[in-house]
Amino acid sequence: MKVFVCIKQVPGVSEVRIDPKTNTLVREGIPSIINPYDKNAIELALTIKEENGAEVIAISMGPPQAEEILREALSMGVDKAFLLTDKAFAGADTLATSYTLALAIKRILKSAKNKKDYLVILGAQAIDGDTGQVGPELAEELDIPQITYVQKFELKENKIIVERIFRTEEVVIIETQLPALLSVLREINIPRFPTMSGIVDAYTKKEVISLDANELKPDKRKIGLNGSMTEVWKIFIPERKAEQIIIKGTNEEIAQELCRNLKNDKIL
């Protein structure tokens, strides 16, 4: 069985800065990290490998610097890593991203014995783009079942049983068969640290394979900026509106008024 993990390189800060002139992300001086959710995806893939035996393959689309996060994935124990990098892929929105990721997965599956014996795992969302769309779109491209927002996972023979969060409160238990695609929440596990020997192996015994547009042979209209249906009008950091309310009265009155306010705001 093959377990594909799609990982994205994101800026390692909770608040991104945007250049107001160019409308692009300021990346200078900000270290890049593996999207935190994607570390959970890697961890799940590695536990599946340890418990059931599987080949874990990490894929990332991004600039050449994204090799670093793939090496980190290899250090954690991932078997193979592919970097989809080409000027033609740049400027991709979620649709173009998932199309390109799907091409890579299909290409890798070509040489597999059992072309249906695979699982694709993604993070529920990227902390920068934040759409959570790549997973669902990728499942459509591959034409396989998808389960998003997974917080618990079990694999029994060829069946998978997962718990997903629905409308933030309800838990739904779903059973399906391989092949399938999951997007995972941070609650699902605690990602491991790469060990020192894991890191040494990642740089000396494993490799990151680069695939460009020549190798993936995409429909040129479906990749990069050309393939992106989204048009970015404006990027901005939402303003934080802090409202100050001063409540006066006896302690009891204050408490009641506070509770009323909290209930109105649906905090209580």
Added chain:
Amino acid sequence: MDFTLNEQQKMLKKITREFAEGYIAPVAEESDQNSKLDEKVFQKMKEMNYFGTCIPEEYGGAGLHDDTISFCIVTEEIGRVDASWGITTGVHCSVCAYPIYKFGTEDQRQRFLIDLAKGNKVGAFCLTEANAGSDAGGVQLGAVKDGDEWILNGSKIFATNGGIAETLLVVAKTGEKGSRKELTIFIVDTNTPGYSVGVKEDKLGVRASNTSELVFQDVHVPQENILGKTGEGFQLSMKILDFGRISIASQCVGLGQAALEASIKYSNERIQFGRPIGRFQGIQWKISDMACAVESGRLLTYKAAYMCDNGMDYSLVSAMAKLVASEAAMKAAHSAVQIHGGYGLMKAYPVERYFRDAKMGEIYEGTSEIQRLVIANQLLRKGANIL
């Protein structure tokens, strides 16, 4: 010449920093107060391979035996958050596991190295005695041959990891040639009858690191546990300490770095006379001096590591690295407390601990005076062109 770290070294640094900040830092203060290393951190350090950083993978290590710069980076990052851990794995790796790998027989590697590298057993290097400190040749602990065994009698003091170690390198007197003692290094399994741990020292700094007295009463050690050859103990000890000094220098670079970082942060935050204290020249000069000292220590340390990896004689440069880095750490910790003013004396700020921890670097594995002696001796004998 290239001063940049390669990609693998950058990753080792990044991951060790994340690990150290995530697991070691939160309990560093508590461990210092309890004079004990945290058990959970211990397990994690094992899993991460920090007990076998500079040992080949085939013997259970991380495979960085040919990349001493990486060993420096890892030791530095650990030392940056907790000097007690820095000295624990630093000593274990550099003056116990590594010498067994470097000078040991295949049988010794199989019997001792694998467990050390995996962290199943902790190691120690025992040279110092009550009357043999700087004068390492003054060792009294004696070993007498009895058939194909040796019988050890005597005691060692100030052994780092002594109380928690299960594998020891013990420097013993095996004879006398004229006025010169003949020394030999034995690999001792602490489960051997006659061995016991004496006083566990209560210290000013690196309090969580175990420093103990070790007592040997008719401890039988087989001939095949001799590291190197009989009578080679003194020269071998000096070679072992050459590598050990790279490790200490790295710990000190980490400690100096931590003191510098804390000082920069505090100087930007603390307001007096209506401005951050970092705007005062008196503070700025301290920050510059600290940074220059720490970076000098780091460069010498990496140079010694580079020379070691390239088969060059690194004895002189490792003594320089140990001297400069340990004095830089002490100086940086001293300035860091000064920059923190009264808060610098409070347990609420880590610089209080850095100040106490820094002192050990100037003393163990050869005091600053002894480093200067070693450096000067080589220069006076061979001239300045050896640099």
